[in-house]
Structures are given as structure tokens and as C-alpha cells.
Amino acid sequence: xxxxxxxxxxxxxxxxxxxxxxxxxxxxxxxxxxxxxxxxxxxxxxxxxxxxxxxxxxxxxxxxxxxxxxxxxxxxxxxxxxxxxxxxxxxxxxxxxxxxxxxxxxxxxxxxxxxxxxxxxxxxxxxxxxxxxxxxxxxxxxxxxxxxxxxxxxxxxxxxxxxxxxxxxxxxxxxxxxxxxxxxxxxxx
Numbered sequence: 001x002x003x004x005x006x007x008x009x010x011x012x013x014x015x016x017x018x019x020x021x022x023x024x025x026x027x028x029x030x031x032x033x034x035x036x037x038x039x040x041x042x043x044x045x046x047x048x049x050x051x052x053x054x055x056x057x058x059x060x061x062x063x064x065x066x067x068x069x070x071x072x073x074x075x076x077x078x079x080x081x082x083x084x085x086x087x088x089x090x091x092x093x094x095x096x097x098x099x100x101x102x103x104x105x106x107x108x109x110x111x112x113x114x115x116x117x118x119x120x121x122x123x124x125x126x127x128x129x130x131x132x133x134x135x136x137x138x139x140x141x142x143x144x145x146x147x148x149x150x151x152x153x154x155x156x157x158x159x160x161x162x163x164x165x166x167x168x169x170x171x172x173x174x175x176x177x178x179x180x181x182x183x184x185x186x187x188x189x
Contacts, residue, residue: 011049013040013041015063016039022057023095027053035056053107054107054111068093079181082133082184085133085157086160089160094169098165100115100119104118130157137188144189152184155187
């Protein structure tokens, strides 16, 4: 007989099951019952924690981001910091980016939420560690602070996301280098 899960272990199992349902079936076929079945538990256990699909989706995104947190690199150069972070995202986040932008389209329509709003809610901030990465480059004298805007800081990652969404695959390394060398760095220097 399987050991009964409680507390954090039970919540993790529920959120992992919810993520698997979203990734496999998308929001259109995402049901509380499917999550209950996949997690091997009962409906009251799930509904005690999340009253509806919206709450469960939000909690699932937060959980997924927390368990796959990416550290902000500090290589000593802005170029290498950005490339290192892009490479990490590129190698680990293709399924997450696909789910967030494709499989949750029905969620965004139903709730009036955008992918950016959902991510900002999940992160608790819009740029996360990116500001730290760019601040270090300013301190090292690599770039001028007056050239930094939210749009420029997010540009390489927005372009990476677009590349992933067009191909449903990681971007080739030469594309990452092209984004940094021919788009980002000239804007900052």
C-alpha cells in the first residue's frame, strides 16, 4: 500500500500533476478531475487548496518556476552573462515557454490575463534578476546606465522566446550570439 502524502509532499504531487496535465493537454482539456486522477487523490484534497482552475493554474506556474529557478550568471562580462542565461533558458525552458504561450491561450481568453501578467504574478516582479545582471555591467563600465530601459533589458530574452515559439525547439547557438552581438550590445554602447 502506498504511503499517504501530506503537507508539502502532497502539494508538490498535486502541482506536478497539474503541470503535467497542462503540458500534455493544454488548458482547454485541463480539469480539476484530471489533476485529481493523475495525482491519485480525491477532489476534496484538491479543492481545499485551490477553489477553481484559475487558482490552480496560477499556483502551478509559481511552483514550476520555483522548482526550475535559474541563477543569474556572473561571468565578469555582460556578453557572457547574457549568453549564459540565454543558453540555460534555451536548454531547459522550451516546454515551459510552449505551455505558457500556446497551451494556455484559452486561459488567457477566459481570465483576461496575458502571459506577461501571469509570469509577473508568478515571479512577484517583472524583470527578476535581469536588473542585477545589467547593474553589474554598468558598475564594470561596460555599458551606460542611461541606455538601459525595460525593453532593452528584456530584448534578447523576448527574441529567444519568439525563436522558440516559431520552431518549438531550442534556438541554435549562433542565433543567440547574433541576438547579443548584433542587437543587444549595439543598443547599449
